[in-house]
Amino acid sequence: MHNKVKGLIVTISTSEKGGIRSVVENYYEAGLFDSYESRWIKSHSNSKALIKIVRFLYVLFFVLFYSVRRNTVFHMHMSMNGSFYRKFIYTNIAKFLGSKVILHLHGSEFKTFYLESGKFTKYLIKKLFTQVCVVIALSNTWRDFINRVAPLARVEVINNFCMPVENKMFSKTESVVKFVFLGAVIHRKGIFDLIEAFAMFKSEYRNHNVKLIVCGDGLLTEAVFLAKELGLEEEIEFLGWIDRDKKTQVLNDASAIVLPSYNEGLPMVIVEALSLGKPVITTPVGGIGEIIIDNENGFLVEPGNILQIRQKLREILNGKNTLNVKVSANAAATYKAKFSPGKIVPKVDALYKELLNG
Known part of the structure; x- marks a missing residue:
C-alpha cells in the first residue's frame, strides 16, 4: 500500500x-x-x-x-x-x-x-x-x-x-524474413517510400521468403493500391490497426522494424523494438538521431531516400547472422540504459x- x-x-x-x-x-x-x-x-x-x-x-x-x-x-x-x-x-x-x-x-x-x-x-x-x-x-x-x-x-x-515487450515464441517460420511497419499509414511516416523500396528489394530476391507486414490505419486504400500496382499483393500483408496482444506477436515475429519517417518526436514503436532487441531501420529525425547509431544499435536512412531503404533491407537480409547479432544486443542495451x-x-x-x- x-x-x-x-x-x-x-x-x-x-x-x-x-x-x-x-x-x-x-x-x-x-x-x-x-x-x-x-x-x-x-x-x-x-x-x-x-x-x-x-x-x-x-x-x-x-x-x-x-x-x-x-x-x-x-x-x-x-x-x-x-x-x-x-x-x-x-x-x-x-x-x-x-x-x-x-x-x-x-x-x-x-x-x-x-x-x-x-x-x-x-x-x-x-x-x-x-x-x-x-x-x-x-x-x-x-x-x-x-x-x-x-x-x-x-x-x-x-x-x-515503454514497459518491456514480452519476449515470446509464436508459431513463426524461421525461414521467413519479416520486415514490419507499425504506425499511421500516412506519407509522413514514409510508408509509401517503404513500399517502393520493398518492391525494388523483392525484385532482387525473388527466391527468398520475405514479407512486409504493415500495421496501422490511415491511407490504407492508397497503400494497398500501390502494393497491387507494384505486384506485391502476396508479399505485403496489411493488418490495419492491431491491439496490444497482436502487436506483441508481430514485434516478436519481426526480423526488423522499419519506420522511415519524415518527422517524429520519439516514436513508441522504436522504443518497443529496442526492448526486444529488434533491429530498426529508421531516419534521424526528431529525437531518433540521438538514440539510433547507424550499424551500432540500428540502421539509419535519410527521409525519402528509397535507395537507402532498399540497401538497409539488403543488409538485414544478408547480415542476419553477423551484423544483426551485434545490432540486436546493442539495441537491448540501449533500452535498458535509457528507456x-x-x-x-x-x-x-x-x-x-x-x-x-x-
Missing part, C-alpha cells in the same frame, strides 16, 4: 490510438500514479465537429472543477494544431485559478506548425511555453527548439519509455513531488 502524496495529478491527453495514449497508459502500468490521487481526462477524439465541441466543454468543466482544489498539478500532453489551442485555453484557466501545469510536447510536426504560423500564433506558443511550470521535451533536439522559441521556458528532457521504466518514471515522479510540495 503506497502512502498518498497530498495533492492531485490531472492528466489531459487524447484518447485516440497512438503514441500519446500509449505514453499515459505506460505511466499507469509502471505505477507512477500509485502514490497520488490522480485523474485522466481524455480530451480529444477523431469525431464529428459537434462531438468535438462537447468534449472540449467537458474537459473545460473538469479543468475548472479540479483547479479550485488546492494543490492540483495538470500534466497536459500536447501535439500541434487544435491540440495547441485547446491546451493554451486549459493552461490559462488552470494557472489563473492557482494550479500548476506541466506541458508535455509530443507533436512530431510541431516545428512545422510553429514555422508556418502567423506572428500572433507564434506569440501564443512562446507565451504557453513560458507560463507553464515546466515543458517536457522528448529529446535534446526538441529541448533546443523550445528554448529558441521561448528562452525563458524551463525545459526538462524526459524520453518516452526502461526504472530510468524514466522517477524523473516524472520527481517533477510531480517538486510541484506539489513547492
